[in-house]
Amino acid sequence: MIQIITKLLGQSINILGLIAPRKSAYLALRLFSTPQKGRLSESQHKFMSSAKQKSLKVNDLVAMTYHWPGSKDTVLLLHGWESNAARWKLFIKLLRSHDYDIVAIDGPAHGQSSGKRFNALLYADFIKTVTETFRPKIIIGHSVGGMAAVFCLHENNHLKVDKLVLLGSPAHFVGVLERYVDLMGYSNRVHRTIASEIEKKYGHGPEYFSAAEFAQDLNCNTLIIHDKDDAIIPYSDALLYSSNFKNSKLISTEDMGHSLNNKTVHASIIEFMLS
Known part of the structure; x- marks a missing residue:
């Protein structure tokens, strides 16, 4: 049923694209950037209340941060699309057992952060402000959180981190956009107009x-x-990253899916952090 509704919505935007191309692109981009879930649930609120919470002003938005102080290096945790900082609950417990200084954030329009729209560039602005505030030595990003971290570090070379971890992260926006276009069934006309509107805006x-190309300029161990x-x-996308980072290690998993939120992955990250 959801697939049928998605395709019907896509076809409606295709029809609109025949008479009002820019309007169709506007609606398509609005759908693309509006998360349908990702706010904190009641049970997630309970866990996140164990942290020191601090809101930071980022342009006209507010980024919510969660801080668990520790004596070791500061680690910044970045969730992905339609998620929030609570997705790191199990990993945070592991990091605390190693006494790391932990910072997690809610991305734009997610968790307790403000906003109604989300994209990797807005997220990169959040990461910039949070990184300037907490000075993490290690950044760990899941999915688009990893891509946004690369965007941020590429655009702000005054920000230095020692280590970066990318979990199931997209390597380039072209691929992300093409998968969205395929999901919705948009016409070539609508696809071209979306690309044109992105160029006009940004x-x-x-x-x-392309985060993979931006990675060529980063010196952190990844x-x-x-x-x-x-x-x-x-x-x-992982292979693209691996071929572009100067100092990187690729771990390929099987039957773990996109989430990569399990003890095996967590152990690999800790081993990398301690190396």
């Missing part, structure tokens, strides 16, 4: 926003973990 077309059967972000 000064660059979708092809510019761990890339990606499942070969990831149904959300293709494994080929």
Whole structure:
């Protein structure tokens, strides 16, 4: 049923694109950037209340941060699409057992952060402000959280981190957009108009926003973990990252899916952090 509704919505935007191309692109981008879930549940609120919570002003938005102080290096945790900082609950408990200084954030329009729209560039702005405030030595990002971290570090070379971990992260925006277009069944006309509107708004077309290419400019040691059967972000994106980072290690998993939120992955991350 959801697939049928999705395709019907896509076809409606295709029809609109025949008479009002820019309006169709506006609606398509609005759908693309509006999360349908990701706010904190009651049970998640309870866990997050164990942290020191601090809101930070980011342009006209507010980023919510969660801080568990520790004596070791500061670690910044970045969730993905339609998620929030509570997705790290199990990993946070493990990090606390090692006495790391932990910071997690809610992305734009997620968790307790403000906003109604989300994209990797808005997220990168959040990461910039949080990184300037807490000065993490290690950044760990799941899915688009990892991509946004690369965007941020590329655009702000005054921000230095020692280690970066990417979990199932997309390597380029072109692929993300194409998968969305395929999901909705948009026409080539609508696809082209979306790309044109992105260029008008951000000064660059979708092809510019390649985290894999940006990675060539980063000097941090990087761990890339990606499942070969990831149904959300293709494994080929991990290979792109691996071939572009100067100092990286790729761990390929099987039958773990996109989430990569389990003890095996957590152990691999801790081993990398301690190395």
